Amino acid sequence: MKKIKNKIEDFFKWVNGTELVELENIDVSEDPVRPELSLEWRLKNGRKIFGLEYKDEIEGIICIAFTNEIPVSIKELDLMSELAHLKNEKEIAIAYTVWSRKRGAGKELIKKIIKYAKNENIKRVVTLSPQTPMATHFHISHGAKQININKETQNFEYNLQKN
Numbered sequence: 001m002k003k004i005k006n007k008i009e010d011f012f013k014w015v016n017g018t019e020l021v022e023l024e025n026i027d028v029s030e031d032p033v034r035p036e037l038s039l040e041w042r043l044k045n046g047r048k049i050f051g052l053e054y055k056d057e058i059e060g061i062i063c064i065a066f067t068n069e070i071p072v073s074i075k076e077l078d079l080m081s082e083l084a085h086l087k088n089e090k091e092i093a094i095a096y097t098v099w100s101r102k103r104g105a106g107k108e109l110i111k112k113i114i115k116y117a118k119n120e121n122i123k124r125v126v127t128l129s130p131q132t133p134m135a136t137h138f139h140i141s142h143g144a145k146q147i148n149i150n151k152e153t154q155n156f157e158y159n160l161q162k163n
Contacts, residue, residue, distance in 0.1 A: 017054050017055065018052050018053065018054045018059065018105075018108055018112075019052075019053045019054075020050050020051075020052060020053075020109070020112040020113070020115075020116060021050065021051050021052075021053045021058075022048055022049070022050055022051075023049045023050065023051045023058070023061070024043070024049075025039065026039065026042075026049055026051075026061055028042070030061075030099070031061075031063075031097050031099060032099050033096075033097040033098070033099065033129075033130060033135075034063075034074070034096065034097045037063075037074070037097075041078075042063050044082075045065075045078075045081045045082040045084075045085040045086075046065075046066055046081065046084070046085035046090070047063065047064065047065045047066070047081055048063070048064050049061065049062075049063050049064075050062050050063075050064065050109070050112075050113065050116075052100075052105050052108055052109050052112065054102075058101065059100060059101050059102040059105040059108075060098070060099060060100035060101060060102065060105030060106055060108070060109045061097075061098070061099055061100075061109075062095055062097070062098040062109045062110075062113060063095070063096055063097045063098075064093050064094065064095055064096075064113065065077050065080075065081040065093075065094045065096060066081055066084050066085070066090035066091075066092065066093055066094070066122070067080035067081050067083075067084045067090075067091070067092050067094055068080065068083070068084050068087075068089055068090075068091045068092060069092070070092065070094075070126055070147070070148065070155055071094065071128055072128075072148065072150035072151070072153055072155070073128075073150070073151075073152065073153060074096070074128070077094060077096060077128055081094070090120070090122055091122065091123045091124065092122065092123065092124045092125075092126055093113065093116075093117045093122045093124070093125045093126070094126055094127070094128050095110075095113060095125065095126070095127045095128070096127070096128040096129075098110070098138075106138060106142075107142050110142050110158065113125060114158055114160060117160060118160055123160070124157060124160065125157065125158040125160060126147070126155050126156065126157045126158075127139060127144065127154075127155060127156045127157075128153055128155060129153060129154050129155070129156060130152075130153060130154075131149070131152065131153060131154050135154070136154070139156035140156070142158075143158060143159065144156035144157060144158045145157055145159070
């Protein structure tokens with residue numbers, strides 16, 4: 001029983017000690033979802049890369065593009081984020097890839113991105129996810145609602161009011 005209690009205490013210490021940080025450099029080959037997207041692409045047109053930092057270590061990474069519409073492909077995401085950047089209008093944060101290096105980091109990244117979106121007056125947090133059981137399970141189990149099934153992707157939306 002003591003061992004379980006210590007694991008729970010360690011987990012909460014970890015969660016409370018994590019911080020969302022903006023990153024300027026990552027190894028894109030580490031991305032299990034979209035390794036073909038270059039670092040330059042991920043930082044172009046106002047797009048951002050965030051890491052979940054704990055004790056000077058990055059435990060997970062999420063890449064975000066800002067748009068005013070919901071894309072169904074990377075090509076649309078590229079065009080929509082360029083337009084939103086040129087107009088300086090960011091209504092929707094599109095999470096197009098997320099991965100973790102530590103169990104629980106993906107969930108914590110989503111929580112922190114929702115908080116970030118609220119602080120930045122972004123109205124919606126939506127994903128551009130692959131059509132895989134893993135992506136579907138991840139987003140639904142973390143409170144997202146599937147809003148679109150596209151030819152090659154799917155979109156999930158996180159409710160900013162509930163979180």
